[in-house]
Each structure stands twice: as structure tokens, then as C-alpha cells.
Amino acid sequence: MGLVLAFLLAVTTLSQQVTCATLRPSYKAIFNFGDSFSDTGNVAILAPKGLYIVNPPYGETYFNRPTGRASNGRVVLDFIAQSIPLPLVPPYLAKGQDFSKGANFAVARATALDFNFYKENNIIPTSSLTLLNISLSVQLNWFENLKPSLCNTTDACNLYFNSSLFLLGTIGFSDYNTMLTAGKTLDFVNSKVPDVVGSITSAATSLLDQGVQHMVLPGVVPLGCLPRILTTYVSPNLSDYDSIGCLQRYNNISQYHNRILQDAVKQLQIEFPKAVISYADYYQPITEFLAKPILYGFTVNGSPLVACCGGGGPYNYNSSAVCGQSGVAACPDPTTVNWDGIAFTEKAYNIIANGWRNGVFAIPPI
Numbered sequence: 001m002g003l004v005l006a007f008l009l010a011v012t013t014l015s016q017q018v019t020c021a022t023l024r025p026s027y028k029a030i031f032n033f034g035d036s037f038s039d040t041g042n043v044a045i046l047a048p049k050g051l052y053i054v055n056p057p058y059g060e061t062y063f064n065r066p067t068g069r070a071s072n073g074r075v076v077l078d079f080i081a082q083s084i085p086l087p088l089v090p091p092y093l094a095k096g097q098d099f100s101k102g103a104n105f106a107v108a109r110a111t112a113l114d115f116n117f118y119k120e121n122n123i124i125p126t127s128s129l130t131l132l133n134i135s136l137s138v139q140l141n142w143f144e145n146l147k148p149s150l151c152n153t154t155d156a157c158n159l160y161f162n163s164s165l166f167l168l169g170t171i172g173f174s175d176y177n178t179m180l181t182a183g184k185t186l187d188f189v190n191s192k193v194p195d196v197v198g199s200i201t202s203a204a205t206s207l208l209d210q211g212v213q214h215m216v217l218p219g220v221v222p223l224g225c226l227p228r229i230l231t232t233y234v235s236p237n238l239s240d241y242d243s244i245g246c247l248q249r250y251n252n253i254s255q256y257h258n259r260i261l262q263d264a265v266k267q268l269q270i271e272f273p274k275a276v277i278s279y280a281d282y283y284q285p286i287t288e289f290l291a292k293p294i295l296y297g298f299t300v301n302g303s304p305l306v307a308c309c310g311g312g313g314p315y316n317y318n319s320s321a322v323c324g325q326s327g328v329a330a331c332p333d334p335t336t337v338n339w340d341g342i343a344f345t346e347k348a349y350n351i352i353a354n355g356w357r358n359g360v361f362a363i364p365p366i
Helices: 002-023 044-047 075-085 115-120 137-148 154-162 173-182 186-209 229-231 248-271 283-291 347-358
Strands: 030-031 103-106 164-168 214-218 275-278
Touching: 030 075, 030 137, 075 137, 075 164, 075 347, 137 154, 137 186, 154 164, 164 186, 173 186, 186 214, 186 248, 248 275, 248 283, 283 347
Parallel strands: 030 103, 030 164, 164 214, 214 275
Antiparallel strands: none
């Protein structure tokens, strides 16, 4: 049965790839906003010694060095760019870059909500970097600052951005992670989900109002399946875990976020009928990888929920010995699902990117 399912999946994927290859527009540039799941180096410039993702073994698989990406290699954005094909999208904060074919404004630990929200709710930032100069609204301001160097008239900008691909995320994970780290209850976090999605929707509307015609809004990952969450909020009650071994109460946050975001995407599609606006899924592919790792070609280090790079423990996540810290090593074969307790491996990102492109994990396909 597993072989039959794999065959059908392969045939379906190939068929969709052929169709999408025929219909997919030729993008001239990519612009991306988000957090660590799509940062390609901004955090390494902002805090070259502040976060462990600027240290080995990050980047070991593809780049052979740390690049500021929260992975052992490429992230979804990289695979999307290479499939178009376009150059890997340079981080906005990098000096001397050619941004004519796109720019990446995403920064690790960026939030959808602004600093004032966290200040008003007495939520202490988890680091000096978090919440200060990297929220979604700040990234939009960076885009506005860059625009004059890309186009100098309304008509020129419309033509340029009409043929560009805009990805708004993923973002939202850092909001929920920051709230939880500050000791806020699950009820509090759930109550703020509409605000987080509202911030994302507002940013999308702002870009679409400027003539953007091709936009992707990714959902958030399953929080309750992350080694960091599983380690930090371990429960003695087996009923708190789903059949995969994820903490359902934390996954509920992700599911709620994604439902509201999908509704927002449908509304944006109505408001901007000439634009192609896609909802791209992280949740479904990751839970499928964890439920059927062998089917997707992942190696399993005891459990598919175990991180490849970490300082030990049931899920190989230790907040006192995180990946990138001195003495913390990666697993010999980084074809696991999770990389460092939060982010995922290059292999996982590659499959997700293909699913976004061919429509398996995105509606409509990119």
C-alpha cells in the first residue's frame, strides 16, 4: 500500500509540475518578508555574534558555511528562486548587492506585531534583537526605502512589481513563541491570533494596493511538533499528544492561525480579482513528513520528532546547549525533518517548495 501511495503521489506531482510549468509566469524578481524560516542573512548582519545560527554547523550541507539561514542548507525561498530561475534572493541589509532581481527583508525572530504591542502587554523580549527593529512593519518600511532605486515612476513600478513574486512570510511563529516564553497562557496566545493574522493581512493589502499581482501568504508551522516546544512544555498526560507525538494544544494555535489566514486570503482574492494570491501550507507537509518519514525519504534518529542538531534530551533540544553553540554537533546524516529544534532541514524545505510550486501544498500553485 505504501508503494502504491508513493507511486500515485509521484505521478500526481509530475502531472501538476508539467501543467504549472506551462502556466507559471516568468517572474523578474522576488521580494520576501518574514522571520527565520526565510531569512537568508539579515540576522547575520544585524547580530553577527548574537544568535547561534551564524555559527557552524548551520549551512554545512549546501553553502559549506553559515549564512544566517536557520537550516543546514537552503530554505524554501532559495528553492523557489532557483526554480524560476533567479539568483538566490539577497538579504536587504547586505551592502553592495544588486536588488534588481529581488530582495529579502526577512529577519530571524521577526514578529508580525510591533514592539508597542509587546510593551503594552508587558511581554519581555527574549533577546535584544527580538521586536526592536525587525517587525513586519519595519520590513515594509525597508521595502519603501528600496523602491526608489528599483523604479522611479508609478507606471515603471507597476510594470516592475506586476512581474515580480512577493512572499509574505512565513511570519507569526516568533509572535507566539515570544508570548509563550514570556509565560503567557495558551488562552492569551489564542486570543492574539486574530491580531497577528490581521497584521499580515494589512501588510498584504498595502502591497496589493501598490500594484502587486503575484503574492504568496504562507501559514505557520505546527508549533506542537517542534522539539523546542515538546521539550519546554512536556506533559505527563498522554492525552495531550496526538498520534504523531505532537502537543495538540500548541498545534491548535497553528491551526487557528492558518484557518484565519486562509479566510483572509479568500477575502483578498475577492478584493483584488486581478491578482494571483496563494495560500502556501507549512503545516500539512511537516505533519505528513513526521507521520510518514520513510515515504518522503527522511532518516529517523529514534523518532522523526528528534532534531538533527542539538544538545541532547528526548528530542535533542536543550536550551542550554543549542545548535551552533560550542560543543554541539549535528547528526551525521541531516536528512531528518527537523534541523535545530525549531527550523527544518534543507531536504524538508526542498519538498515543501516543490509542493508550493506544483499545487500539492499551495492553493493556487506558485
